[in-house]
Amino acid sequence: MNEQLGVLKVIVVQGKRLVIRDFKSSDPYVVLKLGNQTAKTKVINSCLNPVWNEELNFTLTEPLGVLNLEVFDKDLLKADDKMGNAFINLQPLVSAARLRDILRVSSGETTLRKVIPDSENCLVRESSINCVNGEVVQNVWLRLCEVESGELELTIKLITPVSNAPSKSLRRRRRKSYEHYTMASSSSSSMNTLKLKAVSVTNPNDTAKKAETVDLGNESDVVFIQRLIPSEQSWNWFHYLDKHIPWTRPTIRVFGKSFLQPRDTCYVATPGLTELSYSGYQPHAYSWDDYPPLKDILDAVHKALPGSSFNSLLLNRYKGGNDYVGWHADDEKLYGPTPEIASLSFGCDRDFVLKKRPCKKSRDGRDEPASKRLKSSHSDQHTFRLKHGSLLVMRGYTQRDWIHSVPKRAKADATRINLTFRRVF
Ligand SMILES: O=C(O)CCC(=O)C(=O)O
Ligand SMILES: [Fe+2]
Secondary structure, three states, X not given: OOEEEEEEEEEEEEEEOOOOOOOOOOOEEEEEEEOXXXXXXXXXXXXXXXXXXXXXXXEEXXXXXXXXXXXXXXXXXXXXXXXXXXXXXXXXXXXXXXXHHHHOOOOOEEEEEEEOOOOOOOEOOOEEEEEEOOEEEEEEEEEOEOOOOOEEEEEEEEEOOOOOOOOHHHHHHHHHHHHOOOOOOOOOOOEXXXXXXXXXXOOOOHHHHOEEEEEEEOOEEEEEEOOOOOHHHHHHHHHHHHHHOOOEOOEEEEOOEEEEOOOEEEEEEOOOOOOOOEOOEOOOEEOHHHOOHHHHHHHHHHHHOOOOOOOEEEEEEEOXXXXXXXXXXXXXXXXXOOOOEEEEEEEOOEEEEXXXXXXXXXXXXXXXXXXXXXXXXXXXXXXXXXXXXXXXXXXEOHHHHEEEEEOOOOOOOOOEEEEEEEOOO
């Protein structure tokens, strides 16, 4: 049976910079879910910075879940629109309650621990967990995910009886909780602070980090990691790139006709490489030092792909579902015959479609029908849903034998940023 730990009081304080989902504003409300318990705030009409100050109560049981929050825009005539979501791991709060019991703190205000924003939580800034007159209280600002902007402020209180004889599960875990803390003696001031080492919370989506390899046949394959970069980190990078990259929408030539490229673009490369040119357009090559976070992103990709060594990057920004990239292969000579191309996505989900070339030169240079070249056990088309933080890598002869595209999608109403890392030889 689930063991009851106490009552979780969640005060949904306010939202900031929420997105517009109606004509000029939104009518936001928040849905909170903990296991099979659900609660909602009231709707605040026409407001992007709503103040709810509403307290919603949940029973907290073991095993501990994650508190999920979703913001919606209330609509009368159609389904409510999504305005982003966030989650908060309750483990630090429960560990802090155990520490309170161990230290027998029951009056005044004491900081029990801190949780730092990191790549595996939605925190906007560091958050303290305090014991206030026996109650364990955490104030958090959460960045909303799967949306262009928005933050939520919550105050969370865990009400458990201050116990000198902890429950069975607390006893089981007590030893483990000690390992998380480096304690110094508390001061005698009314606001005591224990010197605790800030620890990060674990990512409930860890399983999404697993790599899946799709064998395309004939020495071509695709590696797909649905969530390489955790959500919070991905949003930080998304916002940086959206704001700071000098995006341009160039005119390109396709089949002798000039078009405005249906997405924004930018190119970054190590100095001295052969220049890139595609569809009659030669982008200016910015340097990695111009946009230092790109070096952190490159490091993360190199770490995920041991042995890789990318020296150039093509960035694309799709400002909505009408922006797209048509069928093509990244088979420019400067990448060599078997380029490894690593594609990292942030923001709105989009489909990435790979399709076998109708007829293409085989490795020895002869034209052969596709049916002859590729084993029948391999499918002719693959679609990957590229999500916020996804990594997709094309390898081997994929550029020679396959073409790829990100088609228009009417429902993709938010911005997506995609980074393709390549090595120029
Ligand atoms: O946006 C994407 O996922 C793909 C972009 C792409 O194919 C390219 O830049 O060559
Ligand atoms: Fe491409």
